[in-house]
Amino acid sequence: MLIRRCAVLFLEPREDLDIDWSALFAGDGPLGASMRWMALAPHLGEEVEVSPDEVAALGGIGLTLWQESADCAQQYGAAAIARLLECGLLIGDDARFRERDETLRSQNWRPLSAAAHMFSRWGDMRVDKGMQFPSFEELVVSYGTPPGPAIERCTEGESIALPYPDRARLDDTLFQRYTGRNFDPAAVLPIATVARLLQRAFGSQGEREMAPDAFVLKKLSPSAGGLHPVEAYVLAQRVEGIAPGLYHYHPVRHALEPLTAMDTAQTAELAMRMVADQDWFVDAPMMVVLAARVERNFWKYRNHAKAYRALLLDAGHLSQTFYLLASEAGMPAFVTAAVNEIDIERVFGLDPLKDMVIAVCGCGQASGAQDTVELRYEP
Numbered sequence: 001m002l003i004r005r006c007a008v009l010f011l012e013p014r015e016d017l018d019i020d021w022s023a024l025f026a027g028d029g030p031l032g033a034s035m036r037w038m039a040l041a042p043h044l045g046e047e048v049e050v051s052p053d054e055v056a057a058l059g060g061i062g063l064t065l066w067q068e069s070a071d072c073a074q075q076y077g078a079a080a081i082a083r084l085l086e087c088g089l090l091i092g093d094d095a096r097f098r099e100r101d102e103t104l105r106s107q108n109w110r111p112l113s114a115a116a117h118m119f120s121r122w123g124d125m126r127v128d129k130g131m132q133f134p135s136f137e138e139l140v141v142s143y144g145t146p147p148g149p150a151i152e153r154c155t156e157g158e159s160i161a162l163p164y165p166d167r168a169r170l171d172d173t174l175f176q177r178y179t180g181r182n183f184d185p186a187a188v189l190p191i192a193t194v195a196r197l198l199q200r201a202f203g204s205q206g207e208r209e210m211a212p213d214a215f216v217l218k219k220l221s222p223s224a225g226g227l228h229p230v231e232a233y234v235l236a237q238r239v240e241g242i243a244p245g246l247y248h249y250h251p252v253r254h255a256l257e258p259l260t261a262m263d264t265a266q267t268a269e270l271a272m273r274m275v276a277d278q279d280w281f282v283d284a285p286m287m288v289v290l291a292a293r294v295e296r297n298f299w300k301y302r303n304h305a306k307a308y309r310a311l312l313l314d315a316g317h318l319s320q321t322f323y324l325l326a327s328e329a330g331m332p333a334f335v336t337a338a339v340n341e342i343d344i345e346r347v348f349g350l351d352p353l354k355d356m357v358i359a360v361c362g363c364g365q366a367s368g369a370q371d372t373v374e375l376r377y378e379p
Contacts (some may be wrong), residue, residue, distance in 0.1 A: 002066035003085065005058060006101050008111040010040040011050070012139040039089055042114040043100040045121070045352065048087050058089060070244045102262045105352050108135035108298040113308035117356055120145050123342030125276040172325050175379075179374035180332025181280035181362070187365035189285045193329050195254075197363070201322040202253045202288075217237040217251065221317035229296040230318055230358070231257075233348050235274065237267045238285035246348060247286075259348065274360055279336050280372040282360035288322070289344055290315045292356040315358040328361035332374070333363035 014036045026243060037055050039048040050058070057076035061067060069092065073081045084090040088097035104114065134142065206218040206345065208226075216226035223229070232249040237244045244267045247256040262270070269281045274289070281287075292311040301307035319335040326333035341357040344350070 001069045001092050002064050002092050003061070003069045003072060003081070004096075005061045005063045006041050006089055006091055007044055007063055007105045007237060008042050008060060008109070009063075009264060010111075010115055011058065011148065012040060013036045014038050034366060040115050041089055041117040041355065042109070042111075043097070043104045044177060045118045046139050047119075047211075048089060050084075050089070051080070053077055054084055054089075057081060057084060068091075074296070078297075091343050101354070103351070107295050107353055108302040109294070109353075110290065110303050110305060114353075117308070118352060121341040121352060121357075122338075123340055124273075125338075136152060167356055171210050173324050175377045176327040176330075177323050177325075178286070178332055178374055178376045179334050180356065180366055181334070181374050182367045182369050183281075183283035183285075183332075183364040184367040185283040187285060188238045188240055189364060191242065193241050193331075194242070195288060195323065196255075197286075197325050197329070198232065198249050198288075199254050200325050201318060202249055203249055203254050204228075204231075207252065214275060219251070221314075223314050223317070223322045224297065224307075225300050225322050227296050227300060227313070229293045229311065230314045231293055232318075233289040233291055233293050233344075233350075235271060235287040235289070236265060237264065237271065237283075237287075248348075270347060273340055275336055276338050276340050278336060278338065281360075281362060284364040285298070286364065287360055287362035289339075289348065289360050290318060290342075290358045291348070291350055292358060293354065294356050295354060312358060319361045322363070329363075330365075331363050332366055334361050335361040 003180050006258070010132075016036065018034070021361055028236065037052065039050045041048070046327040053076065055073065057080045060076060061072055067086075069081060073370045081090065085092050085094065088094070089098075091098050091101050109117075137147070165364070202219070207215050208218070209215050210274060217228045219228050232251070234247040234249055236244055236247060238244075242256065243258075243261055243264070244264055245262040246259040248259060249255075250257055257321065260277075271284075271287060272279065274287065275281045286308055292314065294311070297311055298307055323333045323335070337359045339357065339360045341352065344357050344360075345355070
């Protein structure tokens with residue numbers, strides 16, 4: 001059998017500290033340390049502990065050329081080779097690992113970006129597992145005062161005072177924009193409002209053929225290379241004329257493509273899971289998942305150090321445009337990166353090596369209550 005190492009692999013030496021009771025009773029230092037090697041391979045999406053013998057094998061077997069497994073077993077030990085094949089760090093005849101490794105290779109990921117993406121994803125995260133943060137008062141007591149809201153690079157006398165801007169048309173929308181955390185659980189979004197939100201935030205305003213069969217889109221937010229790889233996937237809870245469930249928004253046809261029908265109890269449960277139990281967002285009648293189609297971006301920016309950052313910028317631009325459109329319609333909105341990407345991938349049928357879930361945004365009518373704090377502009 002021919003084998004080679006997986007396409008992307010990082011090895012982390014991890015130190016575990018514990019109390020050495022025998023040393024403590026002998027009067028020596030009470031802390032002991034043990035070292036472990038952890039393999040981080042994005043095509044697997046989970047950490048694998050490896051032994052020093054296996055580390056040596058991974059360091060000696062290349063990722064490009066295929067080698068005879070028997071020769072590798074003779075050099076590094078049959079047990080090490082067998083285990084590395086079993087866990088997918090070496091690629092051989094196992095179709096599961098081979099397919100995932102080929103998928104990663106074909107997407108032209110920068111290795112560091114692939115690892116950062118795959119190992120920062122959440123699944124089944126809940127408030128009691130890390131989403132609940134102390135109040136500002138408690139944080140100050142525990143950590144001291146935070147760094148100041150602004151930095152000064154010269155004295156006030158050396159700085160150049162600027163004239164305060166006059167009021168302009170965009171100001172009304174800008175000053176109305178805020179993150180909503182108290183949505184009306186009974187409100188229904190009018191279909192006309194939804195259509196405007198989706199078309200202006202995520203829809204194409206024009207296409208241009210830059211080369212044969214190579215099109216770029218014009219949208220109302222910037223995108224690296226004009227590629228606009230971020231797709232909008234919709235969870236509709238209460239939208240006029242739209243059955244509850246999951247949809248994909250087609251930016252060129254300006255249409256919702258039905259994916260999965262649900263009842264209102266299912267959409268509410270999924271909304272809670274998507275935003276990692278941030279219950280202050282769950283009553284929004286519409287949520288939009290921002291998921292980057294990496295092969296479109298990486299088609300141009302292949303193995304590029306800035307390509308991953310460009311995808312995050314794209315999502316940020318889109319979410320702010322969405323915010324402003326919601327504000328124009330008289331509604332608060334939200335965007336959050338604290339999402340359960342793994343759960344979202346499963347329900348929408350997304351492959352994390354191809355479709356990079358970045359954030360979830362949503363909007364809806366405010367309830368008028370202040371059960372959760374909202375930071376609004378106060379003139």
